[in-house]
Amino acid sequence: MKIRLIILFQFLILFAHAQVKISGVVLSESGSPITGVNIFIQGTYDGATSDSLGVFLFKTETSGEQTLIASCVGFETYGQSLNLTGNISDLEIVLIEEISELDEVIINAGTFEASDKKKSVVLKPLDVALTAGANGDIFGAFGKLPGSHTVGEEGRLFVRGGESYETKTFMDGMLVNTPYYSKMPDLPTRGRFSPLLFNGSVFSTGGYSAEYGQALSSIVALNTVALEPETKSSISVLSVGLQGSHSKRWENTSLSISAEYLNTALSNKIFKQNIEWLKVPVIVGSTMLFRHKTSETGMIKSFASFNYDTSSLLYDNFEQSAFQEVSLGNKNLYSNTTYNEMLNDDWMIQTGVAANIDRENIDIDSNNITTSRNSSQLKLKLANYSIKDVTTSFGAEALIYKYDQEIDMDGNFNLSFSNNLFAGFAESEWKVTKNLAVKGGVRTQYNSLINELNVTPRLSAAVKTSKNSQLSTAFGKFFQNPNDDYLKFTDELSPETSTHSILTWQYKKDSRTLRIEAYNKNYSDLVKFDEEFSAEPGNYNNMGSGYSRGIDIFWRDKKEFGKSDYWVSYSWIDSKRNYRDFPQKVTPHYVSEHNLSVVYKQFFTKINSFISGSYTFASGRPYNNPNTPEFMAGKTKTYNDVSLGFTHIFYLFNTQTVAHVIVNNALGFNNVFGYNYAQTPDNNGVYQSQPIVPGQKRLIVFLLSFQL
Incomplete structure (x- = not known):
């Protein structure tokens, strides 16, 4: 949202x-x-x-x-x-940036680093926060990098032909099982966490480390901030609510607490809605970050977040030729505690525990669906540096997961399952020379529900091609459990599988970066079925398959126009699947063949102000028109969006104040994400359709933030 x-x-x-x-x-x-x-x-x-x-x-x-x-x-x-x-x-x-940015080779195939401490950085946390059109959302900002698809009615990350559930999110190495808010039909959601909670992140579009599993396409690894620099407080007022925070700093410890109340009633009245809201979206939430420095090299981090959101609308269910009252309520609690320490010159330990509790309640007219997802995780990782130019890490994790769904619809039904995953991993990186590095790893995992043991290899390497450029490659096999929507009906399914092959060339000099990446991804064991939502276990099988292949190009320049920064991202993809109830292998509805993003930022030091702008383009996406004999033969018109942002820092009553305004779809493009069709034809034998469009044509948000 x-x-x-x-x-x-x-x-x-x-x-x-x-x-x-x-x-x-x-x-x-x-x-x-x-x-x-x-x-x-x-x-x-x-x-x-x-x-x-x-x-x-x-x-x-x-x-x-x-x-x-x-x-x-x-x-x-x-x-x-x-x-x-x-x-x-x-x-x-x-x-001045150190000139030795690429003195040593860095393995980076399939990975976009976003850390203040990385010299190969592509995006920093502030880049995410001030990217126009990203709406302050980490996933929104990564959606403007190559490899991602524009899927406006979803708001989640779709990467290189993969569905959104194929991208997993980790915080300080621990899994976040529900990183997005719940969503209404045909309306986008957004991530639950602010980018300024993190001092760095990694967006891996494929070929990622053996440390991470259960992700067919991609991972987002977020690293939270360390000690707060000072005791401080803030209050923020915007056109959609209020937010306040307070941080306390001691010598080796800090504690930060924030709370928010957000309500779109005023914004919905100002901007015409394509939605008939019965109850406008409301979010109440809070976060807590505790940090304690145990030694010069050790730290304990504790994070907790609670969100409650609710909304209700009148949904035009065109398939059933009826208006339905749809109400949504969601409660989500996520917490993790991690401990990192250099035990001596040769050994480092990283360990953590995490828990995620999610309760979602959906009312559709008089029908009710209540879903709970509970997960907990325990993880241990050790790294060894005793051998010169070789880093070896290994570890293990246990993930306990419980799913329960109660359906009150033409009777009462309960669908539930438990699935416990146990995994081990080992990986070594060897810097053979200053110009050559290789990495190899393996991951094993066992699923209690599926009762299957899998072993997956990971390989990567990089070689410098010149003083300022390098060539990287990565290969890996990845497994992921089928979606909950299938496992709740049957435990006879095997994990879905993908194999990644990636080749990357990167040039970086004087704050300029050019990155070209080619990839090939093959899918097997995807879930297929004859009838969606069937409770018959025999309806589901692992006969699905598919592929994705393409080229991603990224150019960033932070010097050409003075105190400015811009990047251009382009992706071409050829992706087809035969899965779910597809009768043949076709391009799925969420894939655009061409995706382009142009992001520009300018900082004016004399007036302490930022301006930012972005342009996003996506070619038409396929959809199935039952009025034509060919499956998925329809194609939406192209997607276009121009978004603008302005930030000004000044003093008001001796208090530092930030004024911010953001305008989404400033030029008012009439974007269409797809079409819903009636289930039965009319008297002329034609299946009538209705376009899926944004909730509002454009959105403007105002903000004033006061530092106390």
Whole structure:
């Protein structure tokens, strides 16, 4: 849902008690702000860390001639002489990226790094937050990278011909079983978490590490922030609700708590809706982050999130020629606790426990469906560095899963199952030379419901082709349990299977990145059935198959136009499947052959403002028209979207304030995602249709955030 945009704009401000106040902003050479930079007076403990907009502020009791130091991983250390005779404001510190970005080869086939600490970074958390059209959603931002498809009525990630359930999300290495909000028919959902909760993420479009399993197509691995830099509070007001947060910092410990109430009633009145809401969407939620530094190399992290959302609408069920009252209520709790520590120079331990409880209630007229999904996970990973240029990791995990669904529809029915997964993995990376690296791994997993043991190999390698370029390749086999919608009817199904082959060439120099990737993915053992929602176990089998192959191109330039940043992403895909109730192998409805995204950002230091814009294009998607003899022969018109964003930072009543406005589909394109058809023909023998369109033609969201 688009109403959670507020979470993006929690910008930091630092307070201390001293005589001289020093403030300013830290920028890259392209003019983009840099977060997490350590700024301090040399020889003292006086300093601060730059916030999500690169802004810093601190006070010091030192005076006279002093040296200001700014340091950050991936950038050259900066030094400047200051005469501390009075307050100093509006300092502009420009950091230069270290020139050794590709001195050593990095295996990156199928992987987009998004970490402030990675020199091969493609997107940083701030990039996600300020990308127009992403709506502050991690999955929305990754949807503007190559390999993903634009599926406007879903809001989830669809990657390289795979359905959304084939992409799994992990937080600090632990599985998030329900990363999205529940969704209404034909309306998009969004991710539950703010990108600013994380200091980095990995979007792997295939060929990922043996550490991760149960994902046919892709993984999103999110790494939460470490200690909060300062005690701080904030209150935010937007056109769709309120949000507040407070963080407390001790020497080696920090605790952050936030809460929100979001309601789209006002927004729905301002912008014409294509939906007849009976009860507008409302979200109530809170998060908690606890961090404790156990040593110089060790940390305990605890995270908890609770969300409750509810809505109701009058749905035009065109297939059944009837209007239906559909109500949705969802309660979701996710928590994890992880512990990381360097045991000595050679060994590192990473362990964690996670739990996810999800309760969803759907009322369709007088019918009711209540679904609960409970999962818990225990994981242990060890890494060894005792052999020079070789890193070996291995571990094990246990995942306990319980599904229960109660249906009150022409009688009472209960569908439930338990499935416990036990897995082990081992992987080694060897930097053979400065220009060559290889990685090999294996993963084994056992499913208690399916009663099957699987072994999957993972291989990858990279070689430098020049000082600023490299060639990477990856191969792997991946298993995933069939969807819950099938396992609740039968336990006779085998895991679905995919095999990935990837070849990547990347060039990176002077804040410019060019990446070209070709891939081939083969599917087998996909679930097929004759009749959807049949309770007969014999209705389902693993006779489905398919393939996806294509080319992804990514270009990013952070220097060409001064203090700006832009990227262009293009994907071409050829994908076909014979699964579900398909009579033949065809391109599924969620695949667009061509996908293009252009994202542009500009930072104006003199007025402390950002502007951003994005253009998204997707070629027509197939759909099945029962009025024609050929299956899935229809094709929607092309998808187009231009979105804009503006952010301004200023002081209001001596309080740092952020004003933000975002406009989705600013040019008002009439996009169509597909068509619903009547189940029976009319008197002329024609099956009437109804287009699936966005909930509103365009959306504008306003925000004011106050740092207290």
